[in-house]
Amino acid sequence: MQEVLEIVEKAKTAFATQLQELATRGGLSKEMYVRYLTFQYHLTKGVQRHFLKVAGHPRLSGKAGLRSFLFKFGLEEEAHYKVAEIDLERMGEKPLPCPLDVSLWWAYFDQIVEHRPFVRLGATCVLENLGAGAGALGHRLLDEANFLTKSNTRFLTIHFHELLPHGDQIISALTSAPLEPLDLEELVEGANIGSILYLRMVAWATFTDPLTTQLFDPSSSLHRSEAGAKYSDLEELVAY
Secondary structure, three states: OHHHHHHHHHHHHHHHHHHHHHHHOOOOOHHHHHHHHHHHHHHHOOOHHHHHHHHOOHHHOOOHHHHHHHHHHHHHHOOHHHHHHHHHHOOOOOOOOOEHHHHHHHHHHHHHOOOOHHHHHHHHHHHHHHHHHOHHHHHHHHHOOOOOOHHHOHHHHHHOOOOOOHHHHHHHHHHHOOOOHHHHHHHHHHHHHHHHHHHHHHHHHOOOOHHHHHHOOOEOOOOOOOOOOOOOOHHHHOOO
């Protein structure tokens, strides 16, 4: 797992650099925040499918602890896209069209999770640790954005992972599992790919990627078809 952890730290450093650049350019704008919640909405809508598929994969035979964790993890993540949507609604906004890099994420992981499940888990190691890695700078950017309130930042609050420490949990679950060399190879590959795609999404949200913000239409034609459901406990996640 050491190589995976090194990639996670590298991704944290790159993310912190993006946040620092954002701070020097005047901080977080409402338009950026709408774009951030947009890509998170599309990224997390239907995400439970990947974790439940990985949990049921034959290569997790003999890894009961990891299987149990992934099943619970998938259920916890299932409603998060609705949290992003409600944060947008509370600002009078709706999700924008699905950004290209989110579509690429789904197109890639939808096909690879069937045959190489640990690649998807490697990406998860990165994504679930970046929010916590934002640290004091991330909190300062939020504090200085006068359009943010407690009622429209529930998604951010959850994904700083101070309430749900998913980053530590996924690393612990993988470290405790009896992993094979192939599993570890896939984790490293997924951590690298997840870092690249996610940091490109952040660049789209903050208008620092000239290709998807200046030269070309940044939206994708991929339709995110997961309709979801009404969550009886969603109020607890988005409470004032």
